[in-house]
Amino acid sequence: xxxxxxxxxxxxLDLELDDDEEIxxxxxxxxxxxxxxxxxxxxxxxRGDFMRIVQRSxxx
Numbered sequence: 031x032x033x034x035x036x037x038x039x040x041x042x043l044d045l046e047l048d049d050d051e052e053i054x055x056x057x058x059x060x061x062x063x064x065x066x067x068x069x070x071x072x073x074x075x076x077r078g079d080f081m082r083i084v085q086r087s088x089x090x
Contacts, residue, residue, distance in 0.1 A: 050058040053075045062068045 050072055053072055058068070058072075
């Protein structure tokens with residue numbers, strides 16, 4: 031459900047966001063997403079995208 035909400039929000043706000051591989055500047059394999067350190071790194075590196083979503087949704 032969270033992924034669907036994310037996709038709908040991104041589409042509705044007409045944002046272009048980096049995916050995990052662009053953020054990490056390397057291939058990210060599905061099994062890596064079970065690693066808390068990898069998830070935390072992705073979260074920190076994608077903070078700017080998240081803030082753009084929040085800012086855009088406040089403006090809408």
